[in-house]
Amino acid sequence: MARIGVFVCHCGTNISATVDVKKVAEIAKGFPGVKFATDYRYMCSEPGQDLIQKMVKEHNLTRIVVAACSPSLHEKTFRTCTQNAGLNPYFFEMANIREQCSWVHDDREEATLKAIDIVKLATAKVGKNNPLQTTFIPVEKKVLIIGGGISGIQAAIDVAFNGFKAVIVEREPSIGGRMAMFDKTFPTLDCAACILTPKMVEVNQSDLIKLYTYSEVEEVSGYVGNFKVKIRRKARLVDENKCNGCGTCWQRCPVRLPSEFDMNLGKRKAIYVPFPQAVPNVPVIDQKHCLYINKKKCGICKKVCPFEAIDYEQEDEVIEEQFGAIIVATGFTMFDHSIYGEYGYGKYKNVTTGLHFERMLNSSGPTGGKIVRPSDGKEAKKVVFIQCVGSRDEARGMPYCSRLCCMYTAKQALLLKEHNPEAEAYVFYIDIRAAGKNYEEFVERVQDEYGATYLRGRVSKIFQRNGRLMVRGCDTLSGTQIEIDADLVVLATALIARPDAIKLAQMLHIPYDQNRLFTEAHPKLAPVETVTTGVFLTGACQSPKDIPDTVATASAASVKACGLLSHEKLPIDPQIARVDVEICSGCLACKEVCPFGAIEKEEIVDRVTQQKRWVAKVAPSLCNGCGACNTACRPGAIDLDGFTEEQIFGQIESLTADKGNER
Amino acid sequence: MMKVAYYPGCSLHSTAREYDISFQLVCRKLGIELQEIPHWVCCGSSPAHVTSHLLSIALPCKNLILAEEMGLDTVVAPCAACFNRLKIAKQEVAEDSKLKKEVQEVLGKPSAGKIEVKHPLQVIIEDVGLKKVEEMTRRKLQGLRVASYYGCLLVRPPSVINFDDPEDPQSMDNLVSALGGEALPWAFKTECCGASFSLSETDIVFELSGEILNEALEAGAECILVACPLCQSNLDLRQKGIEKRRGKKFNLPILYFTELLGLALGMSMRQLGLSRHIVNPSKLLERKLAVT
CATH class of the missing domain: 1.20.1050.140 (Glutathione S-transferase Yfyf (Class Pi); Chain A, domain 2)
Structure with a gap:
């Protein structure tokens, strides 16, 4: 028979002001199995914990109940305390009489009665607790980083700095991501390439970092410490080991195509590196447009390659590797403004986006750093910037603020004026959101020193008149209508989740929100973790982020990942589902409802019939103990350790049996 | 039927x-x-x-x-x-x-x-179908340059009307093309004409309708096609006043799309009541379509 000790906490006045803690302890003494009960000012304090250990010895207690705050706050504290008192740590239960009682009630008498019930439930449960043992799983000391933008690059560098291996899987032929497309960064006006390329080179040269570019994650199985990942390495048709990036092939390739990297403002070849600083500096062959692949003509690249690196026969390769942790750094894509009729449904060539403008600003970009009208290549002198295109628009766009458009628009207006002091910059905005170090000052400078004209209001219409763009909007500060004849319009389009974000989320068993952005485990206290242990988030795949925030989350995620990897073995919570294979009928309804993919089917030999049959099997490292399988199981073959049917029904009985007598 | x-x-x-x-x-x-x-x-x-x-x-x-x-x-x-x-x-x-x-x-x-x-446009496009209309056409519009003007209420608000595009509607333009006319792309299809301010604040109508006439002329229109009596009235009745104010001749007949359709189906100007317009369309129509 269990010998239960009950300790009722005052939590200063947090509990004692509303709950008569002395009465609770007094009544608890009469509950079945309770051999000792007392109250104390702060149970979580050192003297409070000492009291528990002392009373265990003095009264020979075998089970502990602490009536205090929420288990999410101090369950761990008291488990350890119970263990230190020489008991199994799972011989402890927490009765939450603060969040679920004193804080939400004001009638002292009623609250005291409720607290008594809560303590009663805990004592009924703790008496039936089984001793549980923490188990351990080994850890593969390697981190998978999905995405090779600044986010993934920084994460890889930090993982390597901690002495662990990292693998970057990048879909494009080169790492670098969006940041490689930018000209300068706000608010310091550092050249983006100048601060990014050293990091790209560092990643490339590190012995601990492996790059799989032009590759995609295809399948993820396993669990923290032991993720098994299938990676598709798309056929480059160029041997990475032989090629030294001399460039002869793409100089001689006769096929000219619009360059995606240059937002179709410039050209590339059918064999190409997306930009000069590409890492790895190895081209890919665009199979859709290559003359040899499609018509068996040409073949020039193969003829001119001095290293015989061109291999038209190369095929996709799927490799499998194991990882201890995964960092998701897949970034964002831009909102398609062509749904907006008032901006011309994407029909006007001179209505562009921030990324187009970025490429034009760049001196190594398609216009050599000249701001031109895409329609005729003539210099653009009057530029209208429109903010919040697709952001803060619940009806047709995204409901959220994309956070960085205010800043990059200000930067672009400034750079426009630096490139051509005669140029005019107009910015239509809803609000200026410049919350960041030196951000507000920057926006002020753009207006005061550079003379950009800021207009608070929306643009109602853009149309063409005599080959020029007419931008009609309102200035709500002066209350007037405005019409500007512009050479160029730059739309600050929203940052949105990638179209295939959901597919990846399902692969990794991580949740996403209504905007398809990946969801963190806790918005404040676990901002780079996900609910799937061992999977971390960084950068704009989680929410729009500027470069400083992206780099900060990358470092944070890598620290979390390295923290996991620094253990030889990982402990797993023993409060998980357990299948009784004697009862399991193998229907696998549990597998359907498990949100963590923790249940697999297993073939066993039936003890009675000696025949093979299927049963459910729980992967301990994946199970989070949510209990969904437990309730879905029809024959009742699944029980949840720490929350067994016996415990739960014991609690219900304790409350219902003598309810009439008490009240 | x-x-x-x-x-x-x-x-x-x-x-x-x-x-x-x-x-x-x-x-x-x-x-x-x-x-x-x-x-x-x-x-x-x-x-x-x-x-x-x-x-x-x-x-x-x-x-x-x-x-x-x-x-x-x-x-x-x-x-x-x-x-x-x-x-x-x-x-x-x-x-x-x-x-x-x-x-x-x-x-x-x-x-x-x-x-x-x-709306009649919906009936003609969705129920009758442009293909049938085209087949029944007896008098092709001979490349008549038409600016279709939809006004503010015909296609808005989209959540209620649920017909055609609220920013760049096409139904009248498609009808014009089916009849053999040239549907001009222009940007003022759904701008406000000033509506009922015609009586109380006429200056506003002079300004707004003037913009529409000007934009249509710049786009190369020979006439404007409408589907709303108030739009028609503002653009037609106020055109002389607008010309005076802007010092610019427009001379743009403002036709209901049913009138142009009637002509294409073989009816005469007289039958269709075309003499009731202020800006006389007969010269243009006689010249372009050889109708009487």
């Missing part, structure tokens, strides 16, 4: 007689039987919804009920404002049970809910 209830509204019985005449003629030709709703009442137009919300919903509902009582499933309203009010009333009553009850109390009858409200 398709049978629909016809809600002409006040304009088509007065200032826009030629819209009424041409619409009826075209319908007869295309095999649509129009049955005017007996004892129809005012749709409420702008005055009702600036006075009382309930009134602005109850008036169109009254007409919807009358149309339903005719046993027909579609009511057609050529005036953009009538069309808009009927659509809005139908939707608001369907979505708001409290309002529905109030309207029921005022009218003494349950509100209509099933009858469909359509």
Whole structure:
């Protein structure tokens, strides 16, 4: 028979002001199995914990109940305390009489009665607790980083700095991501390439970092410490080991195509590196447009390659590797403004986006750093910037603020004026959101020193008149209508989740929100973790982020990942589902409802019939103990350790049996 | 033969007689039987919804009920404002049970809910089909350069109207192309003409309608096609005044799309009531289409 000790906490006045803690302890003494009960000012304090250990010895207690705050706050504290008192740590239960009682009630008498019930439930449960043992799983000391933008690059560098291996899987032929497309960064006006390329080179040269570019994650199985990942390495048709990036092939390739990297403002070849600083500096062959692949003509690249690196026969390769942790750094894509009729449904060539403008600003970009009208290549002198295109628009766009458009628009207006002091910059905005170090000052400078004209209001219409763009909007500060004849319009389009974000989320068993952005485990206290242990988030795949925030989350995620990897073995919570294979009928309804993919089917030999049959099997490292399988199981073959049917029904009985007598 | 209830509204019985005449003629030709709703009442137009919300919903509902009582499933309203009010009333009553009850109390009858409200353009494009119209064309428009002007109410708000594009509508343009005319792309298809300010704040109409005329002329238009009596009236009736103010000749006939369609189907200007316009279209039409 269990010998239960009950300790009722005052939590200063947090509990004692509303709950008569002395009465609770007094009544608890009469509950079945309770051999000792007392109250104390702060149970979580050192003297409070000492009291528990002392009373265990003095009264020979075998089970502990602490009536205090929420288990999410101090369950761990008291488990350890119970263990230190020489008991199994799972011989402890927490009765939450603060969040679920004193804080939400004001009638002292009623609250005291409720607290008594809560303590009663805990004592009924703790008496039936089984001793549980923490188990351990080994850890593969390697981190998978999905995405090779600044986010993934920084994460890889930090993982390597901690002495662990990292693998970057990048879909494009080169790492670098969006940041490689930018000209300068706000608010310091550092050249983006100048601060990014050293990091790209560092990643490339590190012995601990492996790059799989032009590759995609295809399948993820396993669990923290032991993720098994299938990676598709798309056929480059160029041997990475032989090629030294001399460039002869793409100089001689006769096929000219619009360059995606240059937002179709410039050209590339059918064999190409997306930009000069590409890492790895190895081209890919665009199979859709290559003359040899499609018509068996040409073949020039193969003829001119001095290293015989061109291999038209190369095929996709799927490799499998194991990882201890995964960092998701897949970034964002831009909102398609062509749904907006008032901006011309994407029909006007001179209505562009921030990324187009970025490429034009760049001196190594398609216009050599000249701001031109895409329609005729003539210099653009009057530029209208429109903010919040697709952001803060619940009806047709995204409901959220994309956070960085205010800043990059200000930067672009400034750079426009630096490139051509005669140029005019107009910015239509809803609000200026410049919350960041030196951000507000920057926006002020753009207006005061550079003379950009800021207009608070929306643009109602853009149309063409005599080959020029007419931008009609309102200035709500002066209350007037405005019409500007512009050479160029730059739309600050929203940052949105990638179209295939959901597919990846399902692969990794991580949740996403209504905007398809990946969801963190806790918005404040676990901002780079996900609910799937061992999977971390960084950068704009989680929410729009500027470069400083992206780099900060990358470092944070890598620290979390390295923290996991620094253990030889990982402990797993023993409060998980357990299948009784004697009862399991193998229907696998549990597998359907498990949100963590923790249940697999297993073939066993039936003890009675000696025949093979299927049963459910729980992967301990994946199970989070949510209990969904437990309730879905029809024959009742699944029980949840720490929350067994016996415990739960014991609690219900304790409350219902003598309810009439008490009240 | 398709049978629909016809809600002409006040304009088509007065200032826009030629819209009424041409619409009826075209319908007869295309095999649509129009049955005017007996004892129809005012749709409420702008005055009702600036006075009382309930009134602005109850008036169109009254007409919807009358149309339903005719046993027909579609009511057609050529005036953009009538069309808009009927659509809005139908939707608001369907979505708001409290309002529905109030309207029921005022009218003494349950509100209509099933009858469909359509604009003639919708009937011609969705029910008759441009292919059939094209086949029936007797007189091609000979590349007549037409700026189609839809105004503000015909395609907006999109959540209620649910017809054509709210920013760059195409239905009249497609009709023009089917008839052999040149549908001009231009940016002022849905700009405001000044609407009922024509009487109270005429300057506003001079300004706004002037912009529309100017933009159409710049786009190369020989005439403007409309589907709303008030748009027609502002662009036509005020054109002389606008010309004087801007010091610029427009001389742009403002035609109902039913008139142009009637001409293409082989009717004469006289039959269609084209003599009722202020800016005389006959010179242009005689020259381009050789009609009399």
